[in-house]
Amino acid sequence: AKGTTKLRELADKLKDFQEVTTVPVPVGLNATLRTYQHQGLNWLQFLREYQLNGILADDMGLGKTIQTLAHLLIEKQHGRLTKPVLIVAPTSVIFNWANEIDKFTPQLSYQVLHGSKRKDNFACLENPEELETKVDIIITSYALITKDLEYYTEQKYYYLILDEAHYIKNTKTKLYQAFLSLKAQHKLCLTGTPMENHLGEFWAQFNFLLPGFLGGQRQFTKLFRTPIEKHGELERKQLLNQRIKPFILRRTKDKIATELPPKTEIIQKLRIEGKQAELYESVRLAMDSRLKDIIADKGLKRSQIEVLDALLKLRQVCNHPKLLKLEGAKRVNQSAKLEYLMETLPEQIDEGRRILIFSQFTSMLSLIEAELIEAGIGYVKLTGSTTKRQEVVDKFQRGEVPVFLISLRAGGVGLNLTAADTVIHFDPWWNPAVENQATDRAYRIGQDKPVFVYKLIIENSIEEKIQKIQQNKAELAKALLSEEVSDNKLSLTDDILGSLLSPLS
Structure with a gap:
């Protein structure tokens, strides 16, 4: 009966729902949120208040992490975060979460459970109530959650957050079943991959977030997937969009271009x-x-x-x-950078990005090239030994391939690559001026779209020291x-x- 009363209260509350209210940005957040990020925070708060779960699906680089951390900081300050939050992410970005917590929300305590000695820190899972071992956030990877599942299922979490949630696209996997077995008061998926192209993945995420909301898998295929994917039925697509609209927030770079600076620099720290x-x-x-x-x-x-x-x-x-x-x-x-690159490239290409990858080692470009071929990603390459430079440039500018591999020595000068909107510096270049020149040549900043620049740096290594x-x-x-x-x-x-x-x- 208790459950029914709760449901009835929630239904009444939803009936009176007018719009998402604006919440103040939490004190102690070491960052200024852009307008769209503040709206994202309002939306996350709305979902929590109405006990709903959803997908924050902003394009890569728009700050899904900081919106999530700001939201968790509010939860802590209001005394609601009494059980730990579990964040599961691809191995390549788990330390990124740790760095961002340190930087933006140092009031939140965390424990990364990773590496061969991770069991030494399992006390935060086993005795989450005890003061010595209690943390606000536990961070682990998809690779380890299935291995350590028995430790995680004992626990109840305040939030279960899946970063790069397209990892759970296949409902038949052990990984997917593992997430269904975890107990959490609230759930949140983060992904930059647009779902429109993958309705099956879409159902998988919603089935995890709001079981039954889109019906069973067979029913969903019959009602939505087949009519939309096979017969291109617009009404069905609109019906689906209407149904999921409150539970998915997606802003693309183009939609909020006016709020973005012409160039966003992201230093991506990785750990070897x-x-x-x-x-x-x-x-x-x-x-x-x-x-x-x-x-x-x-x-x-x-x-x-x-x-x-x-x-x-x-x-x-x-x-x-x-x-x-x-x-x-x-x-x-084994290469942390190459793994990270191949992890994030498909997502960026899905978003329609045009990407330049710079390295000062031509041998590195060859290794990347081999990976691109294996993944079936189209590319062109420019090094000192390229003879038909203009042909290569034109092919990229015309949009025939999404990726351009460039050796810094050959490509820093005189190229006009305005088709690009993403630059990845695979290794740090000695002279920031030359690096910026490579970035800017790529851009001739007068272009109409905001540009994202990623610099891959290995944490605590010679790269970070230089x-x-x-x-x-x-x-x-x-x-x-x-x-x-x-x-x-x-x-x-x-x-x-x-x-x-x-x-x-």
Whole structure:
């Protein structure tokens, strides 16, 4: 009877529903929300108030993470977040969540459950009420949730949030069944993939969020999927859109272009693990001891070539172990950046984006190329050895392929690629000016669409350290990342070299 009364109260409340109310942005959020992000926050609050679940489906790069964190911060401040929130994301972005919490909502406590020693931190799952182990947010990956499921099913969550929710598109998988077995007061899906093209995935997400709302799978196929996909029936499509409209919020870049700056820069921090991290560590140790000997022998000033060579090797490991000429490295087929790229590219192409990918290593472009071929993604490529430059450029400009691979040396200059709206710098370039020039050549900023620039940086690695130097000592950074020995000698001090060669963790 209690359930029925609750339902009746909710039905009465919904009857009186006029519009989504505006909520104040929470105090202590270290960011200014754009108008559309504030509207997203209002919508998330509306869903929670009416005990409904939904999909936040904004285009990639529009800030789904920050809208979600602002919402959770309100929940904590109003004393509603008494059980943990569980966020499940692809392995490549779980640390991104941690970084964004630190940056935007430091009042929220969290625990990342990942890696071979993750069981050491399972206390937050096993005793969520105890003060020492209690956290607001638990973050884990799709890969691990099925392995550790027994620990998660014991628990009741305040929110269950699936990031990149197209991971649950197949209802027959173990993963999908796992999510149906978890108990949560509220559920939220985040995805940038437009659903219109994939009605089956759509049903799968709604069946997780609001079971029964779109009927059973066979019924849904009969009523909506077949008429819309096979016969292109517009009325059915409108009917479906009407039914799901309150539960899905999707803003595309084009719709809110006026609110976006001409250029949005996103520094995408990634973490290397496993064999790739071990390789980084062994190269670092070898270089560290080798350089100590050389510097002791010749002094720091006369050891420039060796220092640059050592740093180059570490930069190559950050991109992909296969760039190294070492036997051991060739056996490591693991690259955090390449995994992240191949994870996010299909989604960006689905959104209709036109993408430039810059790297200073042509061998890296070849590795990306192999992945694109395997995934069936069309591309063109421009390196120093490309003879028919204009043909390649025209093919991209005409929209025949969505991806353009460019070696920074060949492509920073004189290209007019206004068809692009997304730039990915696969590795940091020594001179921010050259990097910006590559970005801007791509854009001739007078173009009509906002541009997104992603920079892939490996956390705690030489890349991040050089980036820090770049902020304070542009000249030094330039020398460290160039491969030529300069006349104005590397003004390296022992402590800077020490920090460049410090371990990952």
